[in-house]
Amino acid sequence: MSDTKIETSSDKKPRPKPPRAGMGRPAGIPNKATGAAREAIARLVDGNADRLQEWIDQIAEQEGPRAAWNCFMDVVEYHIPKLARTEHVGEGGGPVRIIATQQDEKL
Numbered sequence: 001m002s003d004t005k006i007e008t009s010s011d012k013k014p015r016p017k018p019p020r021a022g023m024g025r026p027a028g029i030p031n032k033a034t035g036a037a038r039e040a041i042a043r044l045v046d047g048n049a050d051r052l053q054e055w056i057d058q059i060a061e062q063e064g065p066r067a068a069w070n071c072f073m074d075v076v077e078y079h080i081p082k083l084a085r086t087e088h089v090g091e092g093g094g095p096v097r098i099i100a101t102q103q104d105e106k107l
Helices: 032-047 049-063 065-079
Strands: none
Touching: 032 049, 049 065
């Protein structure tokens, strides 16, 4: 037999919360440095929009259209946020089951 002890949830004692728990900024609010950096990048992109086409044309001439496209996408990535991919799965990783009843039709 093994000497390993299996710890169940009833074996754990609740830990006290620190005195200032939950006093930070709300979820979803970026810190000041992140907000300032994003604003600076947005100003840089907006302020150089007319020159951006010239730069991309130069890159396309020197390195090819793929390099120009990659450069453009790198700039856009910081100005327009990417959407996170999410996958919805049902129980056990299977398909999502939606069960509708007559009660649902009344809503």
